[in-house]
Structure formats: C-alpha cells, structure tokens
Amino acid sequence: MNGQTLSLRRRVYNRGMRALVWLSAGLTCALLVFLIGYIFCRGIPGLTWELLSGQTSYIKNTIGILPNILNTLYIILVAMVIVLPLGVGAAIYLTEYAENRRLVSLIEFAAETLTGIPSIIFGLVGMLFFVQKMNLQAGVLAGGLTLVVMILPTILRTTQESLKTVPQSYREGALGLGAGKWRMVRTVVLPNAIDGIVTGCILAVGRIVGESAALLYTAGFGLVLNDFFTALHSSSATLTVALYVYANERGETAVAFSIATILMLLTLLINLSAVFLGRKLKKN
Amino acid sequence: MDSDAILTAVNAVESITNSPHTPERSSYRARKTVEQIIHLIFLLCGIVAVAFVLLISIYLILSGLPAIRQIGLVQFLLGKVWDPTNTTTGAQYGILPFILTSVYGTAGAIVIGVPVGLLTAVFLAKVAPPKLAAVIRTAVQLLAGIPSVVYGLVGMIVLVPAIRNLFRLSSGACLLAAMLVLAIMILPSIINVSETALRAVPKEYEEASLALGAAEMETYFRVSVHAARSGIAAAVVLGVGRAIGEAMAIILVAGNVSNMPGLFTPVRFLTTGIISGMAYASVGSLYQQALYSIGLVLFLFIMLINVFLNVCVKNRKEG
Numbered sequence: 001m002n003g004q005t006l007s008l009r010r011r012v013y014n015r016g017m018r019a020l021v022w023l024s025a026g027l028t029c030a031l032l033v034f035l036i037g038y039i040f041c042r043g044i045p046g047l048t049w050e051l052l053s054g055q056t057s058y059i060k061n062t063i064g065i066l067p068n069i070l071n072t073l074y075i076i077l078v079a080m081v082i083v084l085p086l087g088v089g090a091a092i093y094l095t096e097y098a099e100n101r102r103l104v105s106l107i108e109f110a111a112e113t114l115t116g117i118p119s120i121i122f123g124l125v126g127m128l129f130f131v132q133k134m135n136l137q138a139g140v141l142a143g144g145l146t147l148v149v150m151i152l153p154t155i156l157r158t159t160q161e162s163l164k165t166v167p168q169s170y171r172e173g174a175l176g177l178g179a180g181k182w183r184m185v186r187t188v189v190l191p192n193a194i195d196g197i198v199t200g201c202i203l204a205v206g207r208i209v210g211e212s213a214a215l216l217y218t219a220g221f222g223l224v225l226n227d228f229f230t231a232l233h234s235s236s237a238t239l240t241v242a243l244y245v246y247a248n249e250r251g252e253t254a255v256a257f258s259i260a261t262i263l264m265l266l267t268l269l270i271n272l273s274a275v276f277l278g279r280k281l282k283k284n
Numbered sequence: 285m286d287s288d289a290i291l292t293a294v295n296a297v298e299s300i301t302n303s304p305h306t307p308e309r310s311s312y313r314a315r316k317t318v319e320q321i322i323h324l325i326f327l328l329c330g331i332v333a334v335a336f337v338l339l340i341s342i343y344l345i346l347s348g349l350p351a352i353r354q355i356g357l358v359q360f361l362l363g364k365v366w367d368p369t370n371t372t373t374g375a376q377y378g379i380l381p382f383i384l385t386s387v388y389g390t391a392g393a394i395v396i397g398v399p400v401g402l403l404t405a406v407f408l409a410k411v412a413p414p415k416l417a418a419v420i421r422t423a424v425q426l427l428a429g430i431p432s433v434v435y436g437l438v439g440m441i442v443l444v445p446a447i448r449n450l451f452r453l454s455s456g457a458c459l460l461a462a463m464l465v466l467a468i469m470i471l472p473s474i475i476n477v478s479e480t481a482l483r484a485v486p487k488e489y490e491e492a493s494l495a496l497g498a499a500e501m502e503t504y505f506r507v508s509v510h511a512a513r514s515g516i517a518a519a520v521v522l523g524v525g526r527a528i529g530e531a532m533a534i535i536l537v538a539g540n541v542s543n544m545p546g547l548f549t550p551v552r553f554l555t556t557g558i559i560s561g562m563a564y565a566s567v568g569s570l571y572q573q574a575l576y577s578i579g580l581v582l583f584l585f586i587m588l589i590n591v592f593l594n595v596c597v598k599n600r601k602e603g
Binding site: 006010013014017018020021022023024025027028029031032035038039042085086087088089090092093094096097098103106107110111112113114116117118119120121122124125127128129132149152153156180181182206209210211212213216217240243244247248253256257260263264267268270271272275 | 315318319322323325326327328329330331332333334336337339340343344347399400401403404406407408411412419420422423424425426427429430431432433434436437438440441442468471475499500501502504505525526528529530531532535536555558559562567575576579582583586587589590593
C-alpha cells in the first residue's frame, strides 16, 4: 500500500523478513514431508507379513516384531487402566471438590513439575523404585507403572480443561433438584466432559507409543514372544525400544525403518484423531 | 443451553427417585457417608500427583548422594575424565564433559531452533492465510508427535553421513549432529508457545503501529514480537528444558564417547551418559551409583529451568 513511499532500507527489510518468514514455515513443513517420505520409502519394502507376525530367533535366523507390537499394547493397557481413574479422579477433585486453594495450587504445581521432567528421569526413578525397591522384575508392569507417573499430568490437564467447560448451570440444576455431589458428578458433569477425557486418553496413548527412554530399564529389552501375564514380569521391549535395539546394537537398519514406519503411521493416526476430536469439541 | 441443563438435571433426579433408596433418615446418613468417602477418594487421587513429585525428588537425592560423597563433589562435577572401568590407573568419575556437552548442545539447538521457530510462529499468527495456517499447525503437531527414537534413526542414517562427507571427517557422529536433531525436536514447542503469545498481543498495538506508517513486517517484528517477549522467553526456556532432557534422539547421533565437547568430536550428554552407562554398570557398584548422581544433576538442571519458566509465565500474567 505504502510500498512506494518507504525508503530503500525499509523496503529491503520488509521484503527480506517476509521472505524469511515464508521460508521458515516452508522449512518446517518440508521437514515433516521429508521425514514421512524418507521413513516410508525405507520402511515399507521391509514391512512383510513375516516381520509383522513372527518373532526374532537366532536359531532360525528370523526377525519378527510381533512380540514388540504386543508389548506396546500390553503397556498401553496397563498404564491406561491405572492412570485413567487416577487422572480423572484428580481432575474431578480439583474442579468439583477442592475448597482449599493452597492444596489446589500445590497439586497443579506438582502436575506442572511432572510435565517438565524428562523421560530419562522417569526411567531412572522407575528402575530404582519399581524394579529395585519393590522388586518387580523389569517388565510390562514396572514399565507401565513408570509411564503412569509420566502421563498422569496429560490426563489430569485435559480432563480438567473439559470439566471447566461444563456450564455451571448444569451443576446447579442437578444440585437444586436434590442430587448429591457424587451423583451430580457421575450423571451430569462427567458425561458432558467425555470428549475431553477421550482426547486426553488419545494424547496419552500417543505418548506411550512414542516413549522409549523411560522404558529401557523398566520394561527391558526382551524380544521374546510372551503372553500378557508372563510379559508383566519379564523383560519386554516395546516397538520404540526394539527400534533402538535393532538400529544400535544389531545394525538391522531395514528392520528399524520398518518399525519407524509403523510408529509414524500410529503417530499420524493418533494425532489426526486428536485434532479431529478437538475440533469437534470446539464446535460443540 | 438452559433447556439442556434442565433436561440433564431432570435425568439426574429421575435416577435418584428411581433408585431403591427410600428417603429415611438412616439412608440420608448413609448417603452422606458415601459422599464423604468419595470426596476422600478424589482427594487421594489429587494427592497422588504431589506424591509422585516427592517420590522422584527423594529417590533421586537418596540414591544420587552416596556416589557424590564418595567421589567428592568438586572431583565429580569438575573432573574432566570419565573412565569408571579403568582398572590399571583407577576409575575416574568426572562428569564435566557431560555437563558441558549438555550445555553446548542445548545452546546450539536454541541458536538454530529458535530463529526458525519464531519466524514460523510469526507466519502462523500474523502472515499466513487461515487455511494454510491450519495445515501448517497440523504439520507442527505431527512433528511434535514423532517418537524421539525415530528422529534418532533418521539422524543416524541421513544426517551423520552427510556431516561426515560435508566436513570430511572420519565419523559424522558428533556434537553438531546432535545439535541439529535437538533443534528439530524443540521446534514444535517453540512454535506453539510463541504463536500463542503472539496471538495474545492486543490488536490495537499493531493497528497503532500501522497507522503511524510502519510496514507490516516492521510492525510484527518490532511491535508484536516485542509485546510478546515474555511468552517467547517462556518458549525458549521450554525448548531448553526439552533439549537438555532429550536422550533417545541423540544417543544414536552423538557418537557416545565421553570427550570434552567440540563441534566435530563424538560426545556424550548427561542423558545419554546415563543410558549407555546403565548397560555396563553392575548393580550396587559405585559406577551405577555415579549414574544416579548424573540423574540428580540433570534433575537439578531441570528444576532450575522450571523455576525460570514459572518466572516467565508469572511475568507474562502481570505484564
């Protein structure tokens, strides 16, 4: 508009900054496209049925990642079953029950602190406490419990946000008609906050699927196929840990890329469904 | 909305009246006890988060201190040699190389990642057409969701050979490779937090600047970025926290040798030092306890960063 009246220096600044801004955004997108493209190109050729349905054996000289797929599912199951009631309960306490503001800010501060702690620290403490102190073998149970500590703030935060969006009039209506507090929470508040809780769960599952540092020494490196109850107490590598083992210790780059492809597909699926749900949530 | 409220409330009451309880005094008392028990259960759920933080702090301090006491604090923090398995001249436990590597690596990641992230945030918040912005925002979210080992794998296969060929090194696994991977990994959090801060800048500021004759880009970078500076500072601090705590992405690209850091030398970070040491240290040995001490040092770094972050956020609320 006033491009003609600006001095040359300002025009150069303006054009230059505009170019840089577009370039940076382009770079960010290009990075994602490159990552997805490269991983799929290297990984998809190796994604055979034998790889997906078999297990690694030195004797037969085969590599299969079925145990790792199952271990990932087991860990998701264990962690979510424990963390879901805990996180939702804590959020309900903070939004519906708590009267002591100091306690509320203490709990919120604790959750915030947990968010900032890197996963390697969770792994270290998980190993110290669950594996060594409580004498659980490194396995799905110890790994799952470690992840509970890690993802509690995710569930707590998202549930709390969605509980806050439930209109106060709903609560007043229920209480006014004689419902007890617990009945109000159960029949009025929670059903109206379910979308947010589901989104929180999806995000939490995403973090579990992508987690590795916290699981190395709590869930272990085992590549053997186990049923659920054996896996609880025996070393079981999830997909991410298996990727690390194959890439770092075995030098099986092709297998590592195939696992990376699966992880990328899961990440895409999980994130897109969270975005989709989030949008639906906003519309409502 | 109000009719909705009444409907849900009516449902709630119907389920009360349909329940087998008769409104007698004893049942009222029972209901009250139930309410109190439920209150207590939710309180316990809330306390759990606090308990977790205490558990982590106490365990790290308790298991981190013995080794520091045995080695000596100065010797441990400022010793330049980490060689716990040397049996001829005696084991040495100096973690200065790890600390410096983590600090340099994080600084490098910030230097590379923050400009790109901030420019992208300005693009998303101010420049981009809404539809394009939505697409890029999804892309950023996906970047954030990619597991860190996957970044490590791609770094190991693509970045490390590229650096080796470009600078004619014997091995490309070095601090520079780790810096680049970390820069990519902190991008999403820097973009997200800065964008939120930039969006919160009052429109009047920009309108005033434009009305005074400043061009669009001058307005965004000299007014909007300036007004959002505490939010952007929070983004940078968050990025520092992410970078210093990252382990799995860089263990595959950093070379994993406990050298003093140099741009092209293979190095070990605090995080990767713990991971690679844990595979060799036998349970209960001084070696393993020293690894816990590294964990404690890392934890203290993170806590320090959290305090900074809180200060940033508070400033933003006040300012």
